[in-house]
Amino acid sequence: MDTEADLFYRRLPKVELHAHLNGSVSFETMEKLIKQKLHLNIEHSMTAIRSGQRRTLDECFQVFKVIHQLVDSEEDILMVAKDVIQEFAADGVKYLELRSTPREVTETGLTKRRYVETVLEAIRQSKEEEVDIDVRFLVAVDRRHGPEVAMETVKLAEEFMLSSDGMVVGLDLSGDPTVGHGKDLLCALQKAKNCGLKLALHLSEVPSQKDESELLLNLPPDRIGHGTFLHPEAGGSDSLVDKVCKQNTPIELCLTSNVKGQTVSSYNKHHFQYWYNRGHPCVLCTDDKGVFCTDLSQEYQLAASAFGLSQESVWGLSQQAINFTFAPEPIKQRLEKKWAELRPQVL
Numbered sequence: 222m223d224t225e226a227d228l229f230y231r232r233l234p235k236v237e238l239h240a241h242l243n244g245s246v247s248f249e250t251m252e253k254l255i256k257q258k259l260h261l262n263i264e265h266s267m268t269a270i271r272s273g274q275r276r277t278l279d280e281c282f283q284v285f286k287v288i289h290q291l292v293d294s295e296e297d298i299l300m301v302a303k304d305v306i307q308e309f310a311a312d313g314v315k316y317l318e319l320r321s322t323p324r325e326v327t328e329t330g331l332t333k334r335r336y337v338e339t340v341l342e343a344i345r346q347s348k349e350e351e352v353d354i355d356v357r358f359l360v361a362v363d364r365r366h367g368p369e370v371a372m373e374t375v376k377l378a379e380e381f382m383l384s385s386d387g388m389v390v391g392l393d394l395s396g397d398p399t400v401g402h403g404k405d406l407l408c409a410l411q412k413a414k415n416c417g418l419k420l421a422l423h424l425s426e427v428p429s430q431k432d433e434s435e436l437l438l439n440l441p442p443d444r445i446g447h448g449t450f451l452h453p454e455a456g457g458s459d460s461l462v463d464k465v466c467k468q469n470t471p472i473e474l475c476l477t478s479n480v481k482g483q484t485v486s487s488y489n490k491h492h493f494q495y496w497y498n499r500g501h502p503c504v505l506c507t508d509d510k511g512v513f514c515t516d517l518s519q520e521y522q523l524a525a526s527a528f529g530l531s532q533e534s535v536w537g538l539s540q541q542a543i544n545f546t547f548a549p550e551p552i553k554q555r556l557e558k559k560w561a562e563l564r565p566q567v568l
């Protein structure tokens with residue numbers, strides 16, 4: 222049963238800005254997919270990392286390969302995206318920026334264009350069904366696939382940005398951080414920026430990305446994903462921190478993901494503390510709520526307990542995230558109003 226404290230986090234209106242679609246598939250949705258594709262011989266233990274379990278980052282990326290086998294058609298994507306949106310809404314998320322890498326699958330006829338259209342269709346249907354959440358989409362570039370694919374993806378993202386009625390707002394750079402180098406993707410990322418797509422870039426997720434982060438921070442990105450190894454205490458540098466601070470670039474922080482993926486040794490050693498204590502813009506996110514078995518309420522609760530945050534501070538954290546969204550100004554104002562209406566009299 223939920224305690225009073227649990228209820229506070231569940232009722233807290235929240236903004237989710239770093240959620241990979243296929244990493245966010247819940248146990249229940251996975252159950253449906255596994256049953257539909259028994260011939261693949263996939264078990265739950267292959268698609269999620271349970272409480273107390275840890276994996277290397279490399280093993281986490283193997284998990285995505287398994288999930289991609291299960292989610293390989295338009296019908297799957299529609300179901301998965303609708304379920305994920307519904308689940309975020311049920312967890313009190315009022316504004317969600319979902320991200321996903323367009324994929325093509327010859328056997329099912331899935332193309333990258335249909336992939337994006339199907340995610341947008343899921344967003345549209347959720348709206349028609351009056352699910353209480355505003356959803357936007359970031360098209361993701363998987364760094365593993367190199368510069369040509371990155372450029373193709375940017376072109377696709379630009380097209381949808383212009384034709385999707387404001388649903389496609391930006392571009393994400395993600396994928397296995399140990400593969401490839403950001404310098405090869407600069408051209409595509411610059412093009413995305415020039416055409417008005419906002420940039421949410423995974424930066425310094427592993428220690429070896431120092432030079433790459435120096436380079437990518439010059440773009441500059443509009444938000445940073447993880448940034449685990451940017452600060453000097455984690456092996457980064459003052460110059461990286463200076464750049465991030467000068468540009469005041471919000472950082473998307475995903476506690477459970479980093480602890481389970483073992484890039485951070487424990488919750489109370491998470492770099493949330495470094496940035497939060499400096500008053501730097503921080504937003505708590507889930508990353509992959511399905512794979513890491515978490516939700517956004519739990520992430521707020523974990524941060525509060527690891528760093529002794531009061532309910533007032535937690536409220537402040539969730540509210541300030543509105544400013545870091547890629548939504549247009551009127552939407553931000555609408556969200557501010559919602560937060561004012563939902564604020565408890567006593568915190």
Ligand code: 6MZ
Pocket residue numbers: 241242243244281285320321322323361363395396397398423426478482508509
């Ligand atoms: C980097 C990640 C990630 O795009 O198929 N992804 N990239 N770091 C992470 N930290 C754990 N978690 C997920 O969702 C799955 C894809 O998102 C990226 C990877 O490219 C992964 O294949 P989509 O919806």
